[in-house]
Amino acid sequence: MWGAVGALLPLGLLIGGEEAMAMEIQSFKLDNGMQVLVVPDTRAPVVTHSVWYKVGAMDEKPGKTGLAHMTEHLMFKGTHKYPMGTMDKIVQRRGGVQNAFTSYDFTAYYQKVPVTELETMMDLESDRMANLQLTDEIFQPERKVVAEERKLTTDSSPNDKFFEQVMRRHYAHHTYGHPVIGWAEDIQGYTFTDAIDWYRTHYAPNNATMILVGNVTADSVKPLVEKYYGPLKALASVPEREVVDEPLRDSQLTYVKLDPAVQVAGWHMLYRAPSQFQGIAGAKVGKGDATGLWVLSEILGGGATSRLYQELVVKQQLADSASANYDAVRAGETTFDISVQPKDGVSADKIRPAVQAIVDELKAKGVTKEEFERARVSLKADEIYARDDPFTSVYRLGMWVNAGGDVAHFQDWQDELDALTVDDIRALAVKYLKMESSTVAVLAGRQEQLGAMAVSE
Ligand SMILES: [Zn+2]
Numbered sequence: 001m002w003g004a005v006g007a008l009l010p011l012g013l014l015i016g017g018e019e020a021m022a023m024e025i026q027s028f029k030l031d032n033g034m035q036v037l038v039v040p041d042t043r044a045p046v047v048t049h050s051v052w053y054k055v056g057a058m059d060e061k062p063g064k065t066g067l068a069h070m071t072e073h074l075m076f077k078g079t080h081k082y083p084m085g086t087m088d089k090i091v092q093r094r095g096g097v098q099n100a101f102t103s104y105d106f107t108a109y110y111q112k113v114p115v116t117e118l119e120t121m122m123d124l125e126s127d128r129m130a131n132l133q134l135t136d137e138i139f140q141p142e143r144k145v146v147a148e149e150r151k152l153t154t155d156s157s158p159n160d161k162f163f164e165q166v167m168r169r170h171y172a173h174h175t176y177g178h179p180v181i182g183w184a185e186d187i188q189g190y191t192f193t194d195a196i197d198w199y200r201t202h203y204a205p206n207n208a209t210m211i212l213v214g215n216v217t218a219d220s221v222k223p224l225v226e227k228y229y230g231p232l233k234a235l236a237s238v239p240e241r242e243v244v245d246e247p248l249r250d251s252q253l254t255y256v257k258l259d260p261a262v263q264v265a266g267w268h269m270l271y272r273a274p275s276q277f278q279g280i281a282g283a284k285v286g287k288g289d290a291t292g293l294w295v296l297s298e299i300l301g302g303g304a305t306s307r308l309y310q311e312l313v314v315k316q317q318l319a320d321s322a323s324a325n326y327d328a329v330r331a332g333e334t335t336f337d338i339s340v341q342p343k344d345g346v347s348a349d350k351i352r353p354a355v356q357a358i359v360d361e362l363k364a365k366g367v368t369k370e371e372f373e374r375a376r377v378s379l380k381a382d383e384i385y386a387r388d389d390p391f392t393s394v395y396r397l398g399m400w401v402n403a404g405g406d407v408a409h410f411q412d413w414q415d416e417l418d419a420l421t422v423d424d425i426r427a428l429a430v431k432y433l434k435m436e437s438s439t440v441a442v443l444a445g446r447q448e449q450l451g452a453m454a455v456s457e
Contacts, residue, residue, distance in 0.1 A: 007380070018327055023387050025397070025407050032234040033206025036225055037397060037407065039213040041390050047214025048390055049111035049121045051129070052398045054209070057180040058104040058242060058332060064190055066182015067198050069102040074195055075109065076100075077138050078133040084138075087124050094120060102180055103183040104332045105147070106402035109396065115215050118335035119224050126228040129203055139192040147187045154181060158259040159443065167435040169255055170270055176332055193380040204374035211398050213390045215386035234449040243332045246272075253439040256348075256456045264320075265342055267351040270439040273336040273432050276413075277326045277404040290328040291416040292428045293336060297326035298375035299425065300358075301338060301365050305374070308338065311358050318346050318354055329396075331403045336432060347451025348442045359433050366426030376417055 020305045026038040058069045078084035091098045096113035110123045119339050163177050174452030210229070212221060273293055274285040301308040301324025306321035321341045327334055353358075386392045400410045444450050 012401050013429040023393065024409065025411065027221060028405060030226065030230055032230065032232055033238075034225075034229055034232075035209045035211065035401075036218070036221075037211045037401070038216060038218045038221060039148075039390075039393055039394075039397070040217050041213055042215050042216070042382075045115050045116050045215050045231075046112060046390075047118050047212055047216050048110055048112045049118060049125065050211045050394050050398065051125055052106050052108040052109055052209045052211065052402055053202055054106060054207050054238075054241065054402050055198075056102060056104045056106045056441070057182075058175045058243070059202075059239075060175060060178070060182075061185060062178075062205065065178040065186045066146065066180070067190060067194060068107050069181055070143065070187070070190070071198050071203075072100050072102045072109075073142050073146060073196055074106050074134060074139065074199070075128055075132065075135065077142065079133050081127050081131065081414075082124060083133075087128070089142055090120065091123065094268065096121070100108050102253050103182065103380055103399075106398065108398055111390070117142060118216065118221070119228075122224055122228040126232060129205070129208065129229075130232050132199060132203075134192070134196050134199070136192040139195055140427060143190070146181070147184065150181050150184055150187060154179065155184070158261045162257055162259065164442070165257070166255055166268070166270070166439065169253055170335070170439040171246055174244050174332060187408045191406045196270070201235075201239060204238070205229055206230045206234040207238045209398070209401050211394050212363060213394045213397075219350045234377065235429050238328065241331065243282065246280075246333060248281045249437055252436055254441075254453075254456065255439065256442045256444075256450060257449070258444055258455050260445055260448065262443055264445035265449040265454065266443065267340045268441045269338040269352075269355060270342060270441065271336040271338075271433050273326065274335050275330040275334040275403070277330070280333050282333075286426065288416045288420060289428060289432075292420050292424050292430060293326050294328055295420060296367075296374070296416070296425050296428055297324040297336060298379055299432065301363065302378065306398055307358055307362065307371075308340070308352045308355070312340060312354060313353075316354060317343065318350060319343055329399045329403050342449070343373060347453075348444060349453045351449035353438065357393065357433065359429070362431045363426065363433065366429075367422060372422050372425060376420075379417065380414065399428055429448050 021081055026040070028036050030036070057065065060067050078086060091111055094109050094113055094117040096117060098111040100109045109125060113121055154164060166178050272280045274280055274289050276290040277285065277314065279285040300306060301322060303309065308324060312319040312322040319340045320343050323339055324339045325339065338355060340355065342348055342351055387397065397410060401407065442453060443449065
């Protein structure tokens, strides 16, 4: 449902049952349009102060990919009031940690500090929302830093390079098809003007959401928020987010790659799927579809009791691992993925018919009551663990609102979980697990790991 948000907390914290599902979210809005969400958590005298801009890699144009991430780097380059390096020093000296992240749907900045230091963080963060000092002398070296970052991460990882090409094919039109860090040639090509335009067009209070989780309340922080963020000027108009729809297709895509650096082969199937906020090819998403697909991914491939694992790993002994994954919290359409690691000596061409048989059986006969209940209990437990961790709460709430969700729905989607039936799960499998519009992707180190599969161009 949520994608990778970090490790869950250890078992043993699962107490409180239903009550623990509800999380108090207080909110208010400044006159300049900035939305503020506050989640009180009195367990420790700390607060996570985060500011989320509703702009990310999905908003980038062809030829200018990576600009959202590039701008994230530039946000650490200082202002007139707090020149380069000052902010880091202040946060550190005040006992805090800070970082930032860029994704498809958002760019976010946070500091985790003792509550007594919140005012200083607001001073710093509000200052760089409006007053970033950018020159070409600052921009050019940082562009090289980003180019180097790409070389050291994506380009050094056979798996990352492979998935970049898989997504490029799967989303031939949608902007989810380019990498967040940007294509190497785009990083080479963009200019100081591109970055400053990006900053001026998107960094403003009416395109931002502040999320505070910690020993604070909306009432206790409001005077500070108003003091520091209140004077910032709103943009006359916030650019409307354009979601490029990926057209429907009626033939399966296959991408097979050999890379001698790869030891263990991987077989993947990506089905097109609706997210919580958008259906396939721009369609409206059916109520409960995303929550139901989440249950389906748990039954099909969530751990050692799942169907894929039991069949492929335990019974048929074709694979060392087999799982399903579904990230529902995205602004555009998403994917429902199956990943299998074939056992040594089993070629990847054996996997597809085996997976297809499992999926076909599920579509024909549905899931059992026991599987369904076990999945619901397990997903609710995951949710309770996650909400117990303040940073995870910040991250999930931020993902949710930046993908287009409202706060009320963030609180009550579990009701959808309770409203689902066994028949709904089968119907969703039939509706969405469609071979003909899927993408099959295989990465291996040697031809023999592929069997009869041919390497793609
Ligand atoms: Zn970076």
